[in-house]
Amino acid sequence: MIKGLYEAHLPVSDMERWIHFYQKLGLQTAYVSEKVSFIWIEKGKSWLGLWETEHVHLPYHPSLRHIAFHVEAEEITAAKNWLKERGISVREAFGFPPERQPLVLPNHPQAHACLYFQDPDGNSLEFIAPLRLDVEEDFEMMTLEEWYGREE
Numbered sequence: 001m002i003k004g005l006y007e008a009h010l011p012v013s014d015m016e017r018w019i020h021f022y023q024k025l026g027l028q029t030a031y032v033s034e035k036v037s038f039i040w041i042e043k044g045k046s047w048l049g050l051w052e053t054e055h056v057h058l059p060y061h062p063s064l065r066h067i068a069f070h071v072e073a074e075e076i077t078a079a080k081n082w083l084k085e086r087g088i089s090v091r092e093a094f095g096f097p098p099e100r101q102p103l104v105l106p107n108h109p110q111a112h113a114c115l116y117f118q119d120p121d122g123n124s125l126e127f128i129a130p131l132r133l134d135v136e137e138d139f140e141m142m143t144l145e146e147w148y149g150r151e152e
Contacts, residue, residue, distance in 0.1 A: 007038070008067055009049035010123050011056040018050050021119055024086040041069065056121050068114075068126040076102050076113045076129045077144065083117055091116050091124075094141060102127075102144040109136050113144045 012018040015037055019029055022039045030038040030047050038047045048067065058064060071079060080090055080101065090098035093116035102115045111131040119125055131147065 005046060007047050007049055009051060010065060010067060010119070011053045011058070011121070012050045012119075012123075013052065013056045013121050015050060015052045017120055022048070022050075024088070060122055060124060062124060065122070066124040066126070068128045071127045071129050073113055073129040073131055076115060076127055079115050079127050083115075088117050091118055096141075096143070100143050102129075104131065104139075104142050104144055104147040106139050106141055108138060109134050111135070111139075111147070113147070 015032075015034065019032065019037060019039070023029070027048075028040045028043065030040045030043075035052050037050045039050065040047050080098075083090060090101055092098065093101070093114070094103065096103045102113045105112045105114055110133050113129045113131055115127045117125050117127075
């Protein structure tokens with residue numbers, strides 16, 4: 001039955017500014033109106049709803065204001081420079097400053113490489129790449145460089 005996640009939603013303070021931000025990320029608009037717009041993540045498969053609302057001022061919590069975009073593991077290291085070229089800064093996450101990212105999350109038995117940044121309203125955005133799935137091994141959170149270094 002379930003084929004994937006089709007939509008997720010975030011609050012925004014300025015629809016036009018937000019649409020421009022997502023276009024910098026290479027995403028296309030699907031529908032635009034004054035109070036709600038949709039941006040294609042993968043056309044016909046998933047989109048992001050943007051709602052212009054005063055709720056954008058709710059305190060940040062990952063359960064409310066966080067979206068993670070899937071990227072390939074081979075591309076996540078280059079993603080930091082890709083964001084920088086678009087005027088978007090990587091932010092600190094889990095005590096790892098931007099210069100120590102991407103980082104590897106120990107979501108046992110999964111391992112994911114991640115890179116964190118924010119939109120203009122402070123919503124948390126993430127690039128995430130599966131590194132391996134269903135492998136029982138305990139490890140601490142580390143940089144992606146450390147992850148690859150331990151395999152040598």
